[in-house]
Amino acid sequence: MKKLIVLACLAFTSPVFAADAEMGMVLGTTIPEVQSKLTEMGYEVRKTEMEDGKIEMYFVKGKTKGEVYVSTATGKITKLKFK
């Protein structure tokens, strides 16, 4: 029973270690959605653009930076470039 309660609590707490973006991951289909999902994952969004019909965001996290492209249809990451 205790194990179940601990597990249930864990399921509802916000992540201690932010997740890392990966190809194919679903972020959202609109700019605000994608941006808030990224922020939740610990990324700071610096710039947002639409390119080739995809949502493009420039992000920074810790010492890494890069760009992510998200499809507006599926909400998945189609391209991920770390710099």
Add this chain to the structure above:
Amino acid sequence: MNKRPFPKGKRERRALTIAAIILLQALTAMFFVGDVFFDLRAGNDLDVIHSTLELIAALALTAGVALLMFELRDLFHRMAEMDVGLQAARGGMADLINTFFDDWQLTPSEREIALFILKGVDNETIAGMRGTAQSTVRAQSARIYAKAKVDSRAQLLSVFMEELLSSEDTGAV
């Protein structure tokens, strides 16, 4: 006819080579320093030995660049001086030639032909360049030699060479 036997060409090539090496070495040194800098900035675990070696290499290259820069500067200034000397000599030569031609009272045509002769151009080519016959050139040359009191091409040239090569205490050789 336009031979350039002077070492000038060789010196210029050397100067250019030195300049190229300066540029390459300086950029390489900057590359090594940049490498260390970017590694530091990215916060990666620095391979201290690697970075130290890069900095030493950069130092060595910079020393090379400094040395080569002073070398190039000297070389260029020496070339420029030689140049000035050469142009002065040319000016002097021009004056010398003019003086003798005036003295001999050469006509404008004769002056032209005499110059060709001094430069070693043969009669056939002179005739071609002036659009006259070779016999005309031969006749004109004969008049030039007479005015200059010489007998041949070689002697005409020697008039000037003697002037240039004579030292003060010897008179006519």
Add this chain to the structure above:
Amino acid sequence: MREDKNSDCGLSRNRSFAVWDPLVRLIHWSLAFAIVLNGAILDDDGKWHEYVGYVALGIVGIRLVWGIIGTRYARFGSFPPNPFSAFRHFQAISGDDKTIHLSHNPLGALMVYNIWATVIFLGVTGYMMGTVRFYGFEWVEELHEVAFGWLIVSIVLHVGGVFFDGWRTGVPLVKAMIDGRKRVPADRQIK
């Protein structure tokens, strides 16, 4: 082989001065090449663009050092940045002063300092764009782009100025930046 038809012996009195040393010339054309590469050929977003940018910065850096310890006409002292001289030079050439400057003339001097400063500014903003601190910020990117626009304007003016001055003074300037020699017509004064 030019032969004068007058009695002046056929030897021209035009003078030829060795002005631009090989390093100045190499730097000039390498920088021009780097600018063409980064401005017109390489992908703005790519790694090559970044590296060529740093090379351009390096080249300007070397020129600045050479301006301190280099050959006579390459040193800053031969072409100090002086807006007053530049204005006076502008007045002089609007008249019919035909004095020739062996190093950069006062207007040309301003132009070269301008181009070096612009390239440095481009390099610095470019560097900033690659740092985590400034990455993705619109204002840095815009500074970089505006600076590039200014560089293009400057280059157009520079090329125009070179051809104009070459025509005005009779000294072939492009050739001078290739073989280093300024060929000065016979009746001109040198500065």
